[in-house]
Amino acid sequence: MNNPNALLHRRDVVQELLRDRRELLVVAGLGAPNWDVSAIGDSPNNFPLWGAMGAASMIGLGLALAQPKRRVLVITGDGEMLMSVGALATIAVEAPANLTIAVLDNERFGETGMQKTHTAAGVDLAGIAAASGIRTTRIVRTQAEVTEIRDLAHEGRGTVFAQIKINPEALGFVMPPADGGILTTRFRQAVLGDSALYN
Amino acid sequence: MNDVAKSQGQASLPTWPDEVYQTLKQAGIRQVGIVPDAGHSRLIRSFEADPETRVVTLTTEEEGVAMLAGAWLGGERGVLLLQSSGVGNCINMLSLPVICHMPLLMIVTMRGDWGEFNPWQIPMGQGTKAALESIGVIVTRADEPHLVASTVQGAANLAFNTWRPTAVLIGQRVLGAKNFKELARK
Numbered sequence: 001m002n003n004p005n006a007l008l009h010r011r012d013v014v015q016e017l018l019r020d021r022r023e024l025l026v027v028a029g030l031g032a033p034n035w036d037v038s039a040i041g042d043s044p045n046n047f048p049l050w051g052a053m054g055a056a057s058m059i060g061l062g063l064a065l066a067q068p069k070r071r072v073l074v075i076t077g078d079g080e081m082l083m084s085v086g087a088l089a090t091i092a093v094e095a096p097a098n099l100t101i102a103v104l105d106n107e108r109f110g111e112t113g114m115q116k117t118h119t120a121a122g123v124d125l126a127g128i129a130a131a132s133g134i135r136t137t138r139i140v141r142t143q144a145e146v147t148e149i150r151d152l153a154h155e156g157r158g159t160v161f162a163q164i165k166i167n168p169e170a171l172g173f174v175m176p177p178a179d180g181g182i183l184t185t186r187f188r189q190a191v192l193g194d195s196a197l198y199n
Numbered sequence: 200m201n202d203v204a205k206s207q208g209q210a211s212l213p214t215w216p217d218e219v220y221q222t223l224k225q226a227g228i229r230q231v232g233i234v235p236d237a238g239h240s241r242l243i244r245s246f247e248a249d250p251e252t253r254v255v256t257l258t259t260e261e262e263g264v265a266m267l268a269g270a271w272l273g274g275e276r277g278v279l280l281l282q283s284s285g286v287g288n289c290i291n292m293l294s295l296p297v298i299c300h301m302p303l304l305m306i307v308t309m310r311g312d313w314g315e316f317n318p319w320q321i322p323m324g325q326g327t328k329a330a331l332e333s334i335g336v337i338v339t340r341a342d343e344p345h346l347v348a349s350t351v352q353g354a355a356n357l358a359f360n361t362w363r364p365t366a367v368l369i370g371q372r373v374l375g376a377k378n379f380k381e382l383a384r385k
Contacts, residue, residue: 062269
């Protein structure tokens, strides 16, 4: 906190968000957030995206509405969130108590050559979330603040949006299954039980 | 239900939206994503009055494609109500249900179709079916009011039994073409 230039490392952030995750359901946006979540541990309770840029937060909404007793955490990137910024308005209106959106904000399109995103020019995603009506929003710069987001994600007392400023580092790929049918079926089996296989 | 029964007694109003509502209820629909269209207004009102369904207004149609993928992951069925102009907004997002073998039921009210007065509606209206089919959505179409509900039922069965994205196009002939130019003259 004393040195604002000491940016968080993305996999430290994700490891803390997923600490003692228990029944937490995780949607990971395409690109590095997918690899980060998979690096911490592939799980049937993860739905990692390999495409459909802009989908992550709205998948989180549909899932949170369908499973109100479960906690849903969306972990995505700033470029992915910017592509569907209108979704923040939709999610704010629906206000699911069990949904947390954590944006890993490196201010870059990391998969395509580290071009700057709008957040590099100061676009304030947390401000957009707050102005949309999401009650709990944070800009996170320390691991202690990451822990607060982790705890909020597990408590489920209201929609949470966190813009987590991270180092624009390119790390190794850690890939989950790429087959959408496998990802979907194993997730549904984990959430709904074996009956999901028969309908 | 009582409202539906009452409204069916009013001969001047079309009854197909009420039949579609009953069909979708029987299909187990719980989440309803909408970008409104006049042609959907009666169906939307039915869902809004239904405590079992959640109507979610979207800022753009592709949000609904993603939301209903999340609903399916969580064990709920949904429907996306949109106008043909919104189909173009959905194209890349449709790769999600296509590649993940997820059901998706879209009900599309057509513009740029029979009797259209607004030239700006023509490009997307004429491209709607081809655009959907190009990404892998199964498209069926109803051009007569008495065929709408059965077409929706067929598409719902296909979507939820074979885990495929489907779209029903409701032709402008069913909906009645607007003519703002005539209205402006009055």
